[in-house]
Amino acid sequence: MPSGKVHDWVTLGTALGALPLTGLYLPPETRPLAWLAIASYAFSGIWLSSDLDVNSSAYRRWGPLRVIWYPYQKLVPHRSWVSHGLGVGPILRVAYLLGVLTLAALAFNWLAARIGLAMQVDPQSWLLHATDWASTYQREVIALVIGLVAGGAAHSLLDFAHTRLKRWL
Numbered sequence: 374m375p376s377g378k379v380h381d382w383v384t385l386g387t388a389l390g391a392l393p394l395t396g397l398y399l400p401p402e403t404r405p406l407a408w409l410a411i412a413s414y415a416f417s418g419i420w421l422s423s424d425l426d427v428n429s430s431a432y433r434r435w436g437p438l439r440v441i442w443y444p445y446q447k448l449v450p451h452r453s454w455v456s457h458g459l460g461v462g463p464i465l466r467v468a469y470l471l472g473v474l475t476l477a478a479l480a481f482n483w484l485a486a487r488i489g490l491a492m493q494v495d496p497q498s499w500l501l502h503a504t505d506w507a508s509t510y511q512r513e514v515i516a517l518v519i520g521l522v523a524g525g526a527a528h529s530l531l532d533f534a535h536t537r538l539k540r541w542l
């Protein structure tokens with residue numbers, strides 16, 4: 374596979390390259406949505422990289438929080454459809470991340486109840502807020518999802534092109 378640096382540079386380069394194009398080709402009212410999609414694309418490529426399925430620079434980038442991705446890395450075979458599949462890869466990573474955060478919130482509540490702490494977090498009300506927000510800002514959600522999926526797709530296509538080129542040489 375291409376190194377993490379190559380993936381990072383391609384992600385950043387294409388994201389920065391797309392920014393001026395939005396100014397040139399899109400009407401002013403749709404530009405913020407395009408910027409949102411581009412930001413989501415960069416986040417997807419850099420932070421939610423498909424290579425979180427292996428001990429990669431993307432994985433180490435999470436610092437101490439990389440422990441979140443440890444089970445993912447152990448469960449998902451490197452470059453399988455789960456992590457590198459077009460479209461599904463980033464969506465599954467977001468679902469995984471939300472699942473881990475929910476479990477962390479529940480564990481926190483359990484611990485807080487044990488030590489008699491009044492503070493509790495309520496993942497159910499977060500979910501309600503999130504679905505409320507998503508139904509109010511549907512266009513923004515679509516832009517976020519497009520960026521997310523495109524970030525994963527750019528990664529997988531680069532992996533694919535790199536493998537092909539290596540075989541050909």
Ligand SMILES: [Zn+2]
Nearest residue numbers: 374423424532
């Ligand atoms: Zn990869």
